[in-house]
Amino acid sequence: MEQNVIDSLAINGGAKTIIRSFPWPVYDESDVQAVADIVRSGKWGDPDCADRVEAFERAFADYCGTRYAVTCVNGSVSLRLALMACGVKPGDEVIVPPYTFIATASTVLEVNCVPVFVDIDPDTYNLDPAAIEAAITERTRVIVPVHFAGQACDMDAIMAIARRHKLRVIEDAAHGHGAEYRGRKLGSIGDVGSFSFQSSKNLTSGEGGIVVTNDEALYRMMASLRNVGRIEGGQWYDHYNPGCNYRITQMQAVLLSQQLKRLEEQTRIRDANGRLLNELLSGIDGITPMRRDLGETLHCYHLYMFRYDPAAFGQLPKQRFVEMLAAEGVPCSAGYPHPLYRQPLFQQKNFMCYAIPETVDYSQVYCPVAEQACRDEAVWIFQHAMLGTAADMELFAEAIRKIQRVVA
Known part of the structure; x- marks a missing residue:
């Protein structure tokens, strides 16, 4: 091969294919003004002045099509609140995928x-419903499907399995803001939906989280656990449940309210670009876009994966x-280097539980699809x-x- 062809790659000093940047987060002066107004008001916290927090919770619940929403400090805590509210007991089993962020599984240990x-589907990298059933035992209490990258899990199949075995379903929708499954927003289908507002997420306030549900009992318990065990209508120094202070601030709430105004349009832009990229990449030998015909009606592409x-x-x-791709100007990553069960936490059993x-x-767990995804x-x-x-x-x-x- 001629040296000038090799040198054409940006990683070797050639011209980059993409020269623009893609700033995140997206904001304007209205976001700055909304936060500044709270700062000037002096009403920063909750529970003394939680009106902006409550307004965002109502808006997000309405957006998701659920009756209730409870904000909290981050998406890890939102999963923990959901697990505790679902009534898990020490030693119970919770089904999770191995291709996800640590919190999906570490919060299970925390309770x-x-x-x-349970292994993932090779075409979506989401929980494989066919593998879930085989993993259910008499100790199983909860299934946690992760809508990884914003790709909806096969919720019809997962909910059918859960109903058959009388299990709770907690949707980990940390990547799923705005995406839909058969016309329903992700997070609104299971017993509880859990979201993160961490800096990289499609809806962000830097940090933060939220749980949504249609179940009043679950809502009341998660609201209590989030607020130091207090209950609605109770006294300030009456604590009924083993909660902590997991509340967000008024400043986070107004910033999220501002960002929520943009979410639907941004989601539809990502979805359209994802569909186009699928068409473009399908014509390249050795590149296979993830499957898009399992019920997702709107994909939010927190990650575009292939x-x-x-x-x-x-x-x-792959690495x-x-x-080389990053050097060409494409914001990209090789993803997780190994499945979650290979983390030292699990291999060394540093559980503190x-x-x-x-x-x-x-050390005996092996999920071949997840291994292949991570490695190659x-x-x-x-x-x-x-x-x-x-x-x-x-x-x-x-x-x-x-x-x-x-x-090549």
């Missing part, structure tokens, strides 16, 4: 329960491919890049073709 890792086949790129390792049976041994296949493009133009999507595809022309 003295046992995470049971499967990478090194064989079509001269056996170029090196991603480094009294109810995990000694027989639990994560999964490539992520970040959500803020999905707010670009159709021309940007064309350039993302061209960057991949450029790499392939050089290395």
